[in-house]
Amino acid sequence: MNARRSASGGSTASTTYREALRDGLREALRTDDRVFLMGEDVGRYGGCFGVSLGLLEEFGPDRIRDTPLSESAFVGAGIGAALGGLRPVVEIMTVNFSLLALDQILNNAATLLHMSGGQLSVPIVIRMTTGAGRQLAAQHSHSLEGWYAHIPGIRVLTPATMDDARHMLAAALDDPDPVVMFEHGSLYNEEGVLDGTVDSVDLDSAAVRRLGTDVSVITYGGSLPKALAAAETLAADGIGAEVVDLRSLRPLDDATVLASVARTHRAVIVDEAWRSGSISAEVAARIAERSFYELDAPVQRVCSQEVPIPYARQLEEAALPQPASIVAAVRQAVA
Amino acid sequence: MSTTTRRSTGATGTQRSVAPRKTPAPPTGGRGPGHEHELELLRQMLLIRRFEERCVELYSAAKIRGFVHLYIGEEAVAVGVGQALRGDDAVVSTYREHGHALARGVSAGAVMAEMFGKATGCSRGRGGSMHLFDAGRRFYGGNAIVAGGLPLAAGLALADRMRGTERVTCCFFGDGAYAEGEFHETANLAALWQLPLLLVCENNLYAMGTSLAREHAQTNLAMRAASYGMPAWTVDGMDVLAVEATARKAADSVRSGGGPHFLEARTYRFRAHSMYDPDRYREKDEIARWKARDPLAGLEERMRAEGGLDDLANKRLEEDVSAEIDAAVRAAEAAPYEPVADLLRFVTSPSGGAS
Numbered sequence: 001m002n003a004r005r006s007a008s009g010g011s012t013a014s015t016t017y018r019e020a021l022r023d024g025l026r027e028a029l030r031t032d033d034r035v036f037l038m039g040e041d042v043g044r045y046g047g048c049f050g051v052s053l054g055l056l057e058e059f060g061p062d063r064i065r066d067t068p069l070s071e072s073a074f075v076g077a078g079i080g081a082a083l084g085g086l087r088p089v090v091e092i093m094t095v096n097f098s099l100l101a102l103d104q105i106l107n108n109a110a111t112l113l114h115m116s117g118g119q120l121s122v123p124i125v126i127r128m129t130t131g132a133g134r135q136l137a138a139q140h141s142h143s144l145e146g147w148y149a150h151i152p153g154i155r156v157l158t159p160a161t162m163d164d165a166r167h168m169l170a171a172a173l174d175d176p177d178p179v180v181m182f183e184h185g186s187l188y189n190e191e192g193v194l195d196g197t198v199d200s201v202d203l204d205s206a207a208v209r210r211l212g213t214d215v216s217v218i219t220y221g222g223s224l225p226k227a228l229a230a231a232e233t234l235a236a237d238g239i240g241a242e243v244v245d246l247r248s249l250r251p252l253d254d255a256t257v258l259a260s261v262a263r264t265h266r267a268v269i270v271d272e273a274w275r276s277g278s279i280s281a282e283v284a285a286r287i288a289e290r291s292f293y294e295l296d297a298p299v300q301r302v303c304s305q306e307v308p309i310p311y312a313r314q315l316e317e318a319a320l321p322q323p324a325s326i327v328a329a330v331r332q333a334v335a
Numbered sequence: 336m337s338t339t340t341r342r343s344t345g346a347t348g349t350q351r352s353v354a355p356r357k358t359p360a361p362p363t364g365g366r367g368p369g370h371e372h373e374l375e376l377l378r379q380m381l382l383i384r385r386f387e388e389r390c391v392e393l394y395s396a397a398k399i400r401g402f403v404h405l406y407i408g409e410e411a412v413a414v415g416v417g418q419a420l421r422g423d424d425a426v427v428s429t430y431r432e433h434g435h436a437l438a439r440g441v442s443a444g445a446v447m448a449e450m451f452g453k454a455t456g457c458s459r460g461r462g463g464s465m466h467l468f469d470a471g472r473r474f475y476g477g478n479a480i481v482a483g484g485l486p487l488a489a490g491l492a493l494a495d496r497m498r499g500t501e502r503v504t505c506c507f508f509g510d511g512a513y514a515e516g517e518f519h520e521t522a523n524l525a526a527l528w529q530l531p532l533l534l535v536c537e538n539n540l541y542a543m544g545t546s547l548a549r550e551h552a553q554t555n556l557a558m559r560a561a562s563y564g565m566p567a568w569t570v571d572g573m574d575v576l577a578v579e580a581t582a583r584k585a586a587d588s589v590r591s592g593g594g595p596h597f598l599e600a601r602t603y604r605f606r607a608h609s610m611y612d613p614d615r616y617r618e619k620d621e622i623a624r625w626k627a628r629d630p631l632a633g634l635e636e637r638m639r640a641e642g643g644l645d646d647l648a649n650k651r652l653e654e655d656v657s658a659e660i661d662a663a664v665r666a667a668e669a670a671p672y673e674p675v676a677d678l679l680r681f682v683t684s685p686s687g688g689a690s
């Protein structure tokens with residue numbers, strides 16, 4: 001696995017994804033005075049999803065910095081502050097809003113190191129919510145992390161477990177280059193147990209979250225719980241699904257994915273983004289390029305329907321990958 | 336200023352395509368009995384002028400490629416503002432930045448080599464004309480997304496303020512950038528947080544081919560900047576001494592905790608927007624009127640009248656500058672290209688690991 005054990009050992013602790021993120025932020029703010037958090041409503045409001053609740057009281061308004069509603073300016077200011085020697089963590093409410101800052105992320109954060117011939121690194125961490133499932137309709141629900149994964153020069157992370165929510169930030173802040181972290185909105189209230197023996201995570205590897213011999217289900221972020229639920233259903237029918245959590249969409253850990261496919265000889269990719277041009281297409285292409293002769297069946301993909309995510313519950317549910325559709329795709333792969 | 340009517344000419348009438356009246360420069364005393372300071376200003380402006388004239392020749396000879404945006408005519412702004420900045424201040428610039436880089440002390444050799452795409456260039460051949468960088472001089476580009484440098488500059492200023500320094504960040508941008516949301520977002524943010532930021536708007540009256548009056552409903556740029564709650568001044572950008580005096584006043588105020596300041600420098604580019612631009616949108620008369628206000632000629636004339644410059648000194652200046660540019664071109668010609676094997680360097684930091 002991709003976790004280092006703490007020397008002290010430790011116990012397990014119950015938490016939520018939201019609290020784990022907050023504890024990660026708190027630790028970063030306590031251990032490095034260059035770290036500060038800024039974004040819309042991160043301070044007095046406590047973060048639009050409550051992630052930073054209480055941090056203003058502990059660290060003050062200079063380091064828990066409410067910004068005007070100007071994504072381009074405050075993301076760009078984060079990039080400038082990183083150039084100026086600080087370690088900003090910038091929160092954007094949702095991935096849809098991040099498009100207002102895409103110029104800064106792509107044209108500045110991702111390119112300055114290269115354009116300057118290696119003189120300027122940009123150690124910024126940009127966090128944002130992604131994904132659907134909360135009936136927030138077509139301007140708050142999309143999964144555009146695959147777009148970001150297209151861009152050389154940034155690292156794209158998708159924490160999906162309690163331990164990753166708790167520890168990815170520290171590793172991201174250690175990276176001298178820009179990191180974009182996608183927190184799936186449906187995960188904030190997820191409860192789980194922190195592995196008390198883990199005190200850091202690496203950012204370069206995918207993780208096998210469940211072992212299985214018959215098919216590799218490759219997914220990330222908010223689709224991980226759905227994939228694990230599907231694997232449970234399949235196990236009852238005697239189908240062993242191995243579940244691979246990509247964790248990082250850029251760089252992609254080909255080795256873990258391909259090793260899994262080499263064991264199971266079948267691959268189903270689950271991605272909440274639209275199928276066309278998605279990260280699922282990239283993973284499928286890499287399997288085809290490098291593991292074609294390992295495959296006993298065509299690669300299957302379970303993605304969102306190609307529609308702006310609708311409001312009504314039954315429509316939204318039908319638009320997204322669900323455990324049942326994952327189960328159906330696996331059955332087709334192993335048939 | 337007249338501020339109430341839409342498309343008001345205001346007291347200063349920036350949207351009229353005529354040169355502003357010459358404003359008398361403040362006295363320059365206190366810098367020695369001679370004209371050493373003025374001579375240095377003249378030398379810097381001449382270096383920019385001759386450097387870019389050489390760029391035109393080299394572009395025609397296909398030694399330099401890509402987009403090249405010339406600063407000729409606007410030299411007094413970079414040089415005048417540069418006098419107000421300290422070595423540890425930061426400068427954020429645009430794609431028309433040869434002059435800003437040279438005025439900041441980036442060597443002509445490093446800039447020329449960059450334009451040749453050589454390994455010795457100030458961005459190791461990755462940037463070209465539009466992306467000059469020098470981290471040691473805190474020169475942060477070289478930004479070719481219009482207004483894209485403004486938020487960066489606010490962030491640099493924020494870092495300086497949070498770290499308790501007395502440094503100033505100076506951001507150059509144009510009248511075109513002023514129409515972008517990023518200018519207005521940044522102005523608001525900088526004023527709200529009282530950041531040590533000097534916003535220098537080089538108003539050369541054209542956003543590429545679109546004149547000021549065709550891009551701004553209200554052409555009084557300083558008045559609009561003032562509405563964000565910051566001091567905002569206008570200066571004759573063709574008079575290097577006036578630019579220097581005003582920039583010093585602004586930078587000193589920023590440095591002493593006065594929050595962001597906005598400085599509009601009225602200027603004009605004598606050449607087209609870029610090497611590709613046939614310049615169909617400007618009247619020849621207008622160009623001629625502005626050329627009559629050439630900032631180099633203006634300073635030279637004044638120095639001669641005051642006995643601070645004669646033919647001999649002027650000749651020596653020209654020769655020195657010419658020799659510097661010759662050396663820069665020779666060095667750029669001789670320098671190695673960055674090896675193609677290094678293509679993927681500088682995408683991520685060596686200690687990073689993403690790709």
